[in-house]
Amino acid sequence: MNSYDQAVMAAKAISSKKGLDIQVIEIGDISVLADYMVIATGTSSTHVKALADEVEYKLDEAGISVSHIEGYRSNSWILLDYVDVIVNVFSDEAREFYDLDRLWQDGKPVDLTGIVD
Template identity: 55%
Template sequence: MDTAKEIAKLTYKALDDKKAEDIKVIEIGSITVIADYFIIANGTNSSQVQALVDNVMEELSKNGYEPKRIEGIRSASWILMDYGDVVVHIFSKEDRLFYDLERIWRDGKLVSKEQLEVK
């Protein structure tokens, strides 16, 4: 499995384990050089958003993947976690609706949980 897909799979699992809402994996490699995947999810409150971020960092670190940078931690309303070929966006519910990244990146291909082979 390629590295980007492996990171996407681990991220999905980490978000799912902490009950993230509406996890979307969008394959964007064919339409931009920014990354291969965007992963978008939201929490119901700032505590859950922080728990999602912590769990993603822990799960990926355990598997040897460290973020290039993380932005937005203090606000806890939109956290961007840059893992190179995979960029993770964890939102508060309100900010996710406001920024609507799914619409902006609608030319990308939605990847299902099954396509990531998440067990």
């Protein structure tokens, strides 16, 4: 499974648990960090954790293990590092504060029409 498929699978997992404002940004041409950045918002700290858990579960089911997790005890931001795909799940306030959408605006947004709700 390539990195695009992993990013889309993560976006679908987030969507299945009613994650909000899901963005997938192709960053491979502008950064060595990863190929794709997935950014989404949860409605509460419990929802943020549930979204991250669902991503981890779905990708693990597909044989893709998370390399590193940051912020798992945080109430506002959880980062899942899959080497070629980085998944960020935020509370609304944390997403606004860190503004990764703006920081990665030079990346190429992936059209998720028909992929996520």
